[in-house]
Each structure stands twice: as C-alpha cells, then as structure tokens.
Amino acid sequence: MNVAASDKQLTSLLGNETLARLERLRLQPNRRKTNRTQGEHAAGKGGSSTEFADYRNYVPGDDVRFVDWNIFARLNRPFMKLYQYEEVMHVAILVDGSNSMNFEGKFERACQLAAALGLTALMGVERISAYVVGASGEPPTVMPPCSGRVSMRRLFDFFERAECGGDATIDSAVESMLRRHRGKGLAIIVSDFLTPASLARPFNLLYSAGMEIFALQVLGPTEIDPDLTGDLRLVDSEHGRTVDVSSIGELHGIYREHRERLEEHVRRQCRIRNGRFLSISSDAPLDWVLFDLLQRQGWLK
Amino acid sequence: MNPTGFLAPSFAWLFLLVIPLVIVYFLKLKRPRLTIPSLVLWHSVINDQRVNSPFQRFKKHLLLWLQLVILLSLIFAAMQPFLRGGPGSADNLPILIDCSASMAATDTAGGPTRLERAKERVEALIDGALPDRICLIAISDSARQLTEFTNNKRILSKALEKLTVRDVSGNLENGLRMAQALARRETITSVVLVSDGNFGGLETSANGQVIAPVDVELPFELKYERLETSARNMGITAFNARRQAAVGTDESLTSWNVFVRVDGSPAEETSGEVVLEQDGQEIGRQPIALEPGQSKRLVYSLESTGVSSLVARILADGFDGLDTDNKAFLRLPVSRSLFVWCDTELESYRHALEVFPGVVVYPGPTAAGQPDLFDLAITETTEKANPNLEASVRLVVGQIPEDLAELITTRTGSSPVVDWNRSSLLLQHVNLDNIEITDLPVRGEDVLDQHFREAGYQILATGRTGPLVLARHAPGRESYYLLFHTDRSNLPYRVGFPVLVKNAIDISQHAAGLAEVHGQSTRVLDARTLEPNQAYTVTGPGTSNQSFRTGPDGVLSGIPAPRVGIYRISGPDGPVATVGASVLDAGETSLASADEIVPRDEELRVGASSTTIDTDRPLWPTLAWIAFVVLLVEWWYFQSMTARVAG
Numbered sequence: 003m004n005v006a007a008s009d010k011q012l013t014s015l016l017g018n019e020t021l022a023r024l025e026r027l028r029l030q031p032n033r034r035k036t037n038r039t040q041g042e043h044a045a046g047k048g049g050s051s052t053e054f055a056d057y058r059n060y061v062p063g064d065d066v067r068f069v070d071w072n073i074f075a076r077l078n079r080p081f082m083k084l085y086q087y088e089e090v091m092h093v094a095i096l097v098d099g100s101n102s103m104n105f106e107g108k109f110e111r112a113c114q115l116a117a118a119l120g121l122t123a124l125m126g127v128e129r130i131s132a133y134v135v136g137a138s139g140e141p142p143t144v145m146p147p148c149s150g151r152v153s154m155r156r157l158f159d160f161f162e163r164a165e166c167g168g169d170a171t172i173d174s175a176v177e178s179m180l181r182r183h184r185g186k187g188l189a190i191i192v193s194d195f196l197t198p199a200s201l202a203r204p205f206n207l208l209y210s211a212g213m214e215i216f217a218l219q220v221l222g223p224t225e226i227d228p229d230l231t232g233d234l235r236l237v238d239s240e241h242g243r244t245v246d247v248s249s250i251g252e253l254h255g256i257y258r259e260h261r262e263r264l265e266e267h268v269r270r271q272c273r274i275r276n277g278r279f280l281s282i283s284s285d286a287p288l289d290w291v292l293f294d295l296l297q298r299q300g301w302l303k
Numbered sequence: 304m305n306p307t308g309f310l311a312p313s314f315a316w317l318f319l320l321v322i323p324l325v326i327v328y329f330l331k332l333k334r335p336r337l338t339i340p341s342l343v344l345w346h347s348v349i350n351d352q353r354v355n356s357p358f359q360r361f362k363k364h365l366l367l368w369l370q371l372v373i374l375l376s377l378i379f380a381a382m383q384p385f386l387r388g389g390p391g392s393a394d395n396l397p398i399l400i401d402c403s404a405s406m407a408a409t410d411t412a413g414g415p416t417r418l419e420r421a422k423e424r425v426e427a428l429i430d431g432a433l434p435d436r437i438c439l440i441a442i443s444d445s446a447r448q449l450t451e452f453t454n455n456k457r458i459l460s461k462a463l464e465k466l467t468v469r470d471v472s473g474n475l476e477n478g479l480r481m482a483q484a485l486a487r488r489e490t491i492t493s494v495v496l497v498s499d500g501n502f503g504g505l506e507t508s509a510n511g512q513v514i515a516p517v518d519v520e521l522p523f524e525l526k527y528e529r530l531e532t533s534a535r536n537m538g539i540t541a542f543n544a545r546r547q548a549a550v551g552t553d554e555s556l557t558s559w560n561v562f563v564r565v566d567g568s569p570a571e572e573t574s575g576e577v578v579l580e581q582d583g584q585e586i587g588r589q590p591i592a593l594e595p596g597q598s599k600r601l602v603y604s605l606e607s608t609g610v611s612s613l614v615a616r617i618l619a620d621g622f623d624g625l626d627t628d629n630k631a632f633l634r635l636p637v638s639r640s641l642f643v644w645c646d647t648e649l650e651s652y653r654h655a656l657e658v659f660p661g662v663v664v665y666p667g668p669t670a671a672g673q674p675d676l677f678d679l680a681i682t683e684t685t686e687k688a689n690p691n692l693e694a695s696v697r698l699v700v701g702q703i704p705e706d707l708a709e710l711i712t713t714r715t716g717s718s719p720v721v722d723w724n725r726s727s728l729l730l731q732h733v734n735l736d737n738i739e740i741t742d743l744p745v746r747g748e749d750v751l752d753q754h755f756r757e758a759g760y761q762i763l764a765t766g767r768t769g770p771l772v773l774a775r776h777a778p779g780r781e782s783y784y785l786l787f788h789t790d791r792s793n794l795p796y797r798v799g800f801p802v803l804v805k806n807a808i809d810i811s812q813h814a815a816g817l818a819e820v821h822g823q824s825t826r827v828l829d830a831r832t833l834e835p836n837q838a839y840t841v842t843g844p845g846t847s848n849q850s851f852r853t854g855p856d857g858v859l860s861g862i863p864a865p866r867v868g869i870y871r872i873s874g875p876d877g878p879v880a881t882v883g884a885s886v887l888d889a890g891e892t893s894l895a896s897a898d899e900i901v902p903r904d905e906e907l908r909v910g911a912s913s914t915t916i917d918t919d920r921p922l923w924p925t926l927a928w929i930a931f932v933v934l935l936v937e938w939w940y941f942q943s944m945t946a947r948v949a950g
Contacts, residue, residue, distance in 0.1 A: 102340035196341035235334040238342040
C-alpha cells in the first residue's frame, strides 16, 4: 500500500483509538488447534500450566511429583493430578492480492482487517504469519511467523507495503501459503472469493493441515448492488476475458441471487469444516466491522 | 374490400435494405467496455436459464429491433399506405363548394369567413381522399368546374386557393346538374357538398325544418357537409325609387321617394342606422331595430336634377356577419318626357295617347327633333320591315312577325278572344270579353303553342284558331304583337283600349327608368342600349377590364357583376355609364341554412352533417411519426446506456 503513517499515528492502516480497543480483544476459534510449543492456549490435559484439569490413576513410571498426596493420605491410593496444556496457536493470515481486489478500496480494507485481526492475535501471544498472494505462479509476499507485542510494528509495516496485482486464485493462493506454513491453528483468508474454481479443495487442504478457517469476504458496493444499464462488454480485470451482456439493467435481480448463492456456498464450505464466514462491503465503516459485526459473529471477544 | 391500400407499392423493394442493416449491425456492433473485478458472477448470470428465455434474447438486441422498426416504418411510409374511409369512398369524387354571397359571412367577430372554413374542410378532404380523383366545382349563381378529375394535390390546392366569394345568391341546382353531367362520363358514386346551407328558394317544412328543394334527380349519393353557422346579420334587400310627380320637362327639379328595405337575422334582434347618401353627401339617417326575422321599409324623400347617384349604407350596432349586403347603389335617371312613335294611320292610338301627360308623340306638330331611340313605338311595321324605327318597347299592330310566317297566317273571319293572360303587363286590367275581331289568325297544321315558345314568343291572348297577342322579350328590347288589326275590331270602342295604351306607356316608362328605378343586383348587369357594333370596356370591383361588343341592335348585355361595387362602362370616347351593383337578396341576407336538401325523388332526402365526412386516410404521416418517436427512444436509450457506463 506504500502509505506511511503520520507522526501521531502508529500506522496508516488503523487509528490509534482503534488499536487501543483492539488490544483488548482476542480471536475466538471454534476449536483449539494448537502446537506442542508452549504457549498461551489451554490445549488439553497433561500440560504443565498451573491450571488444574483432572485426575487419573497412577501407573508405574509416572512422575511422582504430580501425585496428589492429600488424596493418597485419605484413600491410600495414588492419583495423578493433571494440568492444562498451554500451547501456542499459529494464526496464518492470507490476503488475496489479485487484480479483482483492486477495486473500490477492497484491497485496502482487506489489509486493514488483516492487520486488525493480526494485532489481536499478537496481543493473544499467538504466532502469526501473513501472506499476500498476487500473481499465480509467483511466490507470495510473506511475513514470517512472529509473536509478541514487539512484532506489532513488523505486522503493520508488512500490510502497509503490500502490493495488489496478479491473477492468483484462492486455490493457488492457499497452496502457495501451505507450502511455507508450518503448524496448526487458524487460517484467516481475506478475499472476494470471486473464483470459478471450487473452494472445497483449498479448504480441505487447510483443514487437513490443522487450520481452522476464518473466511472474510470483502466486496465492493457495485459488486453487491451493480448499477448498470444497457448493453455492455464486461472485461475481467484479471484475465482480460470479456462477456457481452445486453439489457444489463434487467439482470440485477438474477445477479443478486447468484451473489447470495456464492456467499452461501462459501459459508457452507466453511461451516462443514467448523470454520466461520463473513461477507462485508468495502465501504462499511471499519470500527463497526471490528467492534460490532465481528464480535457479534463471535470472531473476536 | 381491403380496408387498406398503398399508393406507391413499388417502393416495396426498399425492404431489401433490412439485409444490409442486419449485417452492418452485427459487423459494427460496438458495446461500451466496462472492466469489472471478476466475471465469475456474470458468467453464472449469463448461463442462467431465465436470461436465455426468448424474451430476454429479444431484449439482447433491442437496438437492432429499434432500428428495424424505424426502417420498416419509413419503408411503409414511402409506400404511402392509406386507410379506406368506407364504402363511400370512390374513385371519382366531385366536391361542390358554395361560394355565394353568404359564404363571405363571419360567424364570430374577427373570425374566418365561411368560405375560408369551407376551404379548410375541402383541403382536409383532398388530403384524405387520395388516391381518389377529385373535381372541384364552385357554386354561386352558376356552377363552375374549377378542375378536371385529378389526384394532383398541387392543382387542387391551387384551384382552391384561387376560389373567392361571388356576391350573388347560391343556386344549388346548377351545381348538382353539373355533377349529374359529370356522372354521365365518369363513374361517380358520391358527391360532397360543402356549404353553409344558404341556397335560393329555401322553404320551411311542416316539422319546422328548413329544406332546399331541388328539381334534380340524384344518380349519386350526396354528402351534404354543412358548416356550423351562428351569425347575426342585417342587410339591404331592396333599394328602389319612384318619381313623385308627373313627368316634367327636361332638367326640371324632380321629387323622388326612395325605398330601402332592410332585413334582419331570422333568429336574433338587430339594430343600427341606415344612412342615405346622394352624390356623396349624406341626406338622411334613420335608426332601425328589427325583431328576429323582421324586415322594414324605410322611405326617404329627395329631389334631384339630372342624373343622381344614391348609396344606402347600414351602420350596424355590434357584430354584423356579412358586410357586402350593408351597401346598395341606385342611379336616378334624367327627368324627361316619354318619346312615343305612333304611325299616323293609327288614329285611335294617337287619340288615346293625347290624354297622358309627359308623353311626346311622333310624328306630330308639337314634337320637335326626332330622337334616335323611341321609348315606345306603336306601329304597323315590324322591326325587320322598318329597321330605322328603333324603340325600347314596340307594339306592332296587325302584323305577323316574319319568323312566324310559317306557323301562322291571317285570314278574314270572325273570332272571339278565348283566353288571355290577365297578369301580363300589357293586358292587365284589359277586358277582352266580347271583342269582335275580323282578322282571323290561323295557326298551321300541327303547330302547337310549344313551337311559339321555341321561337322566343310568349302567347298573351288566344283565339279559336290561333294566338292573337304575342310578346317577345330581348335584352333592351320588348316587342308586343297584336296579330289582328285593332281597327278591324271593336276594341278601340271599349274601355280596355285606353287601358291597353296606358299599360304600354307604363311598360315603356319602366324600361326607360322614368317612373321607377330599381337597384341593380349582382350577377349580371341589366342590358342597355348603346352604339351598335361598338366595343366597350367594363371595369368592376376586384376584376380586370373586360371587353364587350354590342350587336347590330346596339344592346350591351351579359355583363357579369359578381362583386358588390361600381362598374364603369367605357367606350372609345370615354365613360358612357356607371352602375352600382348590390346583393339585394333577402335569402343571402338572412344567412338561413338548409337542414335538408330535397331532390325530385323525395325519398333521397339529404340531411346536413356538421362533422367532417369520413374519407380515405393516409397513414404515411403516422408511420413517419412512429419512426421519429422510435428514433428518439433509440437515441435516448443509447445515450443513457453510454452515460451509465461512463459514470
């Protein structure tokens, strides 16, 4: 985006007030898909945290340090105390940087949302990595995994410098990301999802890689409600292909049906993989999206 | 019958232009390009079954369809289609246009005249009646064929444009007879009459309808389109003068009574003033107020020496529909004695003439300087036998006209008078009962009264074997023939004889205008006797100079006077007469309107219609408008589409 932050602003993507409010929010994945690396997420029993989880029978070989001696004194049988695991969750943020996003502020809004969601992940002491995929066949722009508050500046710089352009599809973008990404966790995909290919394959790849899918669709106002009339030759921004449409004004209703059908398709693909889906307009107020819509939809807490 | 037709079906070859239009459309179709993020959604929209329905496919090429509509409309317009007006439309359509005096009337102040409105109607008929061939006929006192049967609009419009009102009464019969004559050589099924319904001889039927009876059989359907009329009018319908005193000497001061009859509208009250001018000076002014349908006679007394010109004018209060009948002219003649020639052998006549004042009898001891033209000649010689004796009125005694020699002869015998025309000017108040006549006029075998009429004679009295008294009227000349000699009858010993002579004097005085003068009405100027075989030029109002020539008898007749105004007759030595012609027609002044025309066969009554007659209607203007509107729609559609894309 090549937009430098002003002196008073920490980043050009988000205002300071927005950043302050975001620091108090955390991502809410449906399932805890964590890694063995110790982290902040309670990932099951048998961990080494201070959070008690359960008891189990003692078996030879167990570490006697975890025997509950009080119960042993009462029952004369050894029981092992189990504690929660607190493991790190990898949050991979994939931003669609194809030409189709270069309309009506879609890419800018996608970067803002990605930066905001990345910030909440950093504040939750998660490891995050970010990918901007433009042209297919070319390596994506990658922000390597990082964590902690100290990585905030790095996150913002990455999205401020992100460029848009290319013909990459979601399919190829996910494949390209998974070639570099390691670890389970959360995959946040910010795209318009206007792709002819089926989303089943890339979503299966993510699911099998242990990633929970958060799909965030960003559409322009005219994509949601096109205001066109007459006979037109529509040109695809990514491939340059054309299609002739006559009396386009009469087709708005059918177009709307197909757009809603596409949203439902993506939502269903996410839901069957225990993921989330949300579609927003690029001209929707950012604060409303972050602090109202996403919280109401359970993405943030 | 096919309800539609084409005037120019040969232009159907223009339909071939559809082929290049379609080809060019698809070759040159250039849609505005619009770059969008992705075609994914639009591909799915295009592949939707609903989008590919036939109606949607039609709309896909809406511009092409609009262009085809424009082209087809223009091609059909070029083929000049028309909608037939019904069974009344025909190949040949005579249109009778009334242009009599009443057609100069306006029904609203400052509005168009009736003739102008009639022209608009006829123009619409011409526009609508094509391809029918139309013939325009103007009706006034006579019928004039303005054009031959033609479908040339330019000729018809030009003839219609030239048509003007003639200040004469309308004679519908003449127009219908002309249409009847045209129907003999052309196929005519219907005739259109455009008029205000003011014709001569209107009558009111028992049910209160105003009818115009015409003695014509109608071999066609007459469509009577009557103009809506509502004019208020007041006009002069008679303008006469009568000498008060006995005939005096030449150039003496003579008193006259002048009579002006003013008629008003049959439906409205009218009022105004009647002004009388003598030689340009106003000599009388009388107010007049008329009830609906009322007429009044105004009397003015004046004195004149020599020739005097009178003009009567109406100054109407408020709106007056017809201007031309508000003015009338009268010319008072020179006061002089009546010049009578009476053969010296006709002692009984000379004796009877002596008692009448103002009569100078030639030859005689008191008659000095024999005039060239006598007012009355009582003679035993016919005109042919004595051509040197010229007289306005000739009473021939005991002679048979030369042209009737084969029809009748005179024998000696006795015959009473069987019957006579008691209303004739010569024999009025003359009792011919028990008159013994020793001359016996005998008509030839198989000679009927009709043969005398065909020869131009009117039988005034009839005996057992043939006519006894004949009359012949010619312009400027009146002749009466007593086929028996009065000296060989006991008529001179009866009371009727001086009455007969007095009647002859009255006829002569009227002919010479010495006793009573009447205003000259328009149509044809009264005949007058001038130099024989001489060319004269007549200049009238609104007309160019017309030349006429007198015959051997010196009678100048047949001068048309279609307009109200002064007509000047000039000879080689300068002006010889000035005559003022006026409408003087109560029918025209009343502006009455016939509701029905009743022909000879009364079952074929023709009612008036105030609506425009349905005729063939050309459709090409409609098609041209459709093409224009579609062109605008296409332009708007194209522009709005471009604007949207640009926006």
